[in-house]
Amino acid sequence: MESPVTNQAEALACTCAHVADERKAEQVVVLHVEPLTFVSDYFVIATGLNERQIAAIATQVRQRAARLGHRVIGVEGEADCGWVLIDLGDVVVHVFTKEARRLYDLELLWGEAEHVDWQGVAPIEPATP
Template sequence: MTSQEYCKIAVAALEDRKAEDVKIIDIREISPVADYFVIADGTNQNQIQAMRDACEEALYKAGLKTKQIEGNSSSTWILMDYGDIIVHIFSKEDRLFYDLERIWRDGKIVDVADL
């Protein structure tokens, strides 16, 4: 399976848990860190945790295991490292504060339908 297909699975799992403002940034040409960032935010702690669990389960079932997860049940930013894709789940406030879209603006925002 390709990193694009894994992105689609991650986005579907996040959206299934009512994630807001889901974005995919293609960073293949600007960073060796990963191919894609998937960024989403949730409205409260329970939703953020549910988004994490759903994403982790969906990618695991697709055969992709996490290399590392940063953040716990009380975190307002969870980073899930899958190697070629990195999933960032934020509270709205932390997403605005850290503004990964601005930091990684040299990457290309892509629509899940275009993957």
């Protein structure tokens, strides 16, 4: 059963998590960080198995966000560096290699953040003309 979404940022974060999952990302996590930082409301963290998969996940997240009318504020990193960050304002998506995810360990760094059950929230689909 799908849970009701409390706000647009949460809906976008859950949608980004679904997009990463559709691209076979592993260990997809959504953290509600808004009570802990002013930087963003939600972090989406995902692991890609190789550079090509990381690039594909990042591309699909950017494309879905754009189709939904969200502006991509910035993209940092490259797939060959092990970490791509996509800044959507209220949502920041991090796509890591396994090694980079272990190194930066954002889940530990933001350990007080609430984990969001993104699988229980339907992804936002672009409107069809």
